[in-house]
Amino acid sequence: MPEGDSVYQLAKRLQFMRGREVLSTSLRTPATALESFDGERVQRVWPYGKHLFMQFTGGKVLHTHLKMEGTWSVHRKGEKWRKQGYKARVVLVLSEQPTPIELVGFELGLVAVFPANEYVDRMGYLGPDVLYPDWENYGFAEAKRRILETPIRPIGSALLDQKNLAGIGNEYRAEVCFLAGIHPATPVSDVDLDKVLGISRRIMWANRNSPIRVTTGVKRAGENGYVFGREGRPCRRCGTPILKSSLQWSVDELERIIWWCPNCQLGP
Numbered sequence: 001m002p003e004g005d006s007v008y009q010l011a012k013r014l015q016f017m018r019g020r021e022v023l024s025t026s027l028r029t030p031a032t033a034l035e036s037f038d039g040e041r042v043q044r045v046w047p048y049g050k051h052l053f054m055q056f057t058g059g060k061v062l063h064t065h066l067k068m069e070g071t072w073s074v075h076r077k078g079e080k081w082r083k084q085g086y087k088a089r090v091v092l093v094l095s096e097q098p099t100p101i102e103l104v105g106f107e108l109g110l111v112a113v114f115p116a117n118e119y120v121d122r123m124g125y126l127g128p129d130v131l132y133p134d135w136e137n138y139g140f141a142e143a144k145r146r147i148l149e150t151p152i153r154p155i156g157s158a159l160l161d162q163k164n165l166a167g168i169g170n171e172y173r174a175e176v177c178f179l180a181g182i183h184p185a186t187p188v189s190d191v192d193l194d195k196v197l198g199i200s201r202r203i204m205w206a207n208r209n210s211p212i213r214v215t216t217g218v219k220r221a222g223e224n225g226y227v228f229g230r231e232g233r234p235c236r237r238c239g240t241p242i243l244k245s246s247l248q249w250s251v252d253e254l255e256r257i258i259w260w261c262p263n264c265q266l267g268p
Helices: 004-017 116-123 135-148 155-160 168-182 192-206
Strands: 022-027 042-048 053-058 060-065 070-075 088-094 101-106 112-114 243-247 256-260
Touching: 004 042, 004 053, 004 070, 004 101, 022 053, 053 116, 053 243, 060 088, 060 116, 112 116, 135 192, 155 192, 155 256, 168 256
Parallel strands: none
Antiparallel strands: 022 088, 042 053, 053 060, 060 112, 070 101, 088 101, 243 256
């Protein structure tokens, strides 16, 4: 499931794009179909939370989001694509000798293009990125301030709100709440927010370069998490069966699945 660490790793893999000329552009969404970066060079590629950005010398930014199904594929032009062509949303052909490189974004949940000087105005609604280097100096305090603005909100809902802090998804939310010993439905006012945010940063930072998310300290498949996706299985700490339910704080947010240990995680 794509979360902040997935996009962080993706952006690292795509750093090879910097300085390369765009030989051809195909953006396959109605709002962006007429946009082109042909003849321009890639200036910068960077992540912010779950969002990915590419800036070009022509002064525009390509903004994409993986959502649930999105993937990126890199190969030599002419090679067979890894998914069906109708699933492609972005196709960029980049300079390389002797054969150009083809970058394809499949099933992307968002594709947008905007002037680079609008970046702050467009993306300023996002909270601090949990994986940004300035987390300790700025991000921690700002995320805490934003979350505390709604003290009655369940902590599980607050952690998923990208306007509070950017990058946490359902898997990290479940694991953070377990490690903090709190039920996801516990109101923000009743939790140790310093502890919760500290855990969030620590486990995401530890996993930022790992192909497998690990919160237990064990990298073996099936043993790398405490509660996420483990309904009915014994808690790794106390043996109590893990429970599964859903959480939706308001009509404006999606109902999301939660997992927790009823013995290790205190309820609201």
